Amino acid sequence: MATASATTPCATTRRCAAILKEALWDQVKGLLEDPRRVADEYRRRLRQARDETREPDEIVRLERQMATLRRGIGR
Known part of the structure; x- marks a missing residue:
């Protein structure tokens, strides 16, 4: 049986990955625009x-x- 603490690292990792992905694409868009x-x-x-x-x-x-x-x- 999974506990809340066992799922927290995965949720945190996904959240961090989403933030990193957004920051990366912002940089790529900036380069494409200029x-x-x-x-x-x-x-x-x-x-x-x-x-x-x-x-x-x-x-x-x-x-x-x-x-x-x-x-x-x-x-």
Whole structure:
């Protein structure tokens, strides 16, 4: 026979999961509504990669990805 205390952790977990899911989707919606945020973060990471003197092939790969992102934003 299940007791009230045995069901409480599950109820709490489901409640926490629902809150987390809502917060996650709010962030996703924000990114979809403002794709510049994604582009800005991408450029920041590209600058960081250059500053850390990463391998040249990785910089080329990131520049290609950035060009693809720019084309997507321009649509």
